[in-house]
Amino acid sequence: MLITSAASGRERGTTLRAVPLFAMAFATFRRVTATLAVVGSLYACDSPTRVCSLIGCSSGLTVQLTRLPVGAFSVEILPDPPLGNPPSYRVDCGGTAPACLSQVFFPDLIIERARVRVTTTLGTVTHDVGPVAYQTYYPNGRQCGPACRSATVTVGIPE
Secondary structure, X not given: OEEEOOOOOOEEEEEOOOOOHHHHHHHHHHHHHHHHHXXXXXXXXXXXXXXXXXXXXXXXXXXXXXXXXXXXXXXXXXXOOOOOOOOOEEEXXXXXXXXXXXXXXXXXXXXXXXXXXXXXXXXXXXXXXXXXXXXXXXOOOOOOOOXXXXXXXXXXXXX
16 A cells, blocks of 8 residues: 655655454454463462462351251251260251251261251151262362362252
């Protein structure tokens, strides 16, 4: 493309190349990518400038009921083997107690085997569960902590 001087009507001899739009976009993409790489390296695992968030977590056992009972119910974790003692952990749901969902969480409960007793208006059922498989997770990354352990076991309700 030649640029023509409007005043003289003569060609000035300067040649411009047309740059395709995708070439401009690619150049911008390269600059942004390079910038992100530099910023990302500031937060790399081995960097002394690593920033950790403050996300917390809770270790424990979640009991997943196959379905939500109608009316009040309770979920208990009994010692295994039974020692004749009252349940170590019990959550009451509905009635005069707060309502629960079909997942009942027992904080700080880390056990290998469990006996889970579910009591509803229709009766009581006890399940032997084990071995319980806990997963360790790090909500802020392995380098930042905290480390939490959780597991979920699924049990039925009285029919």
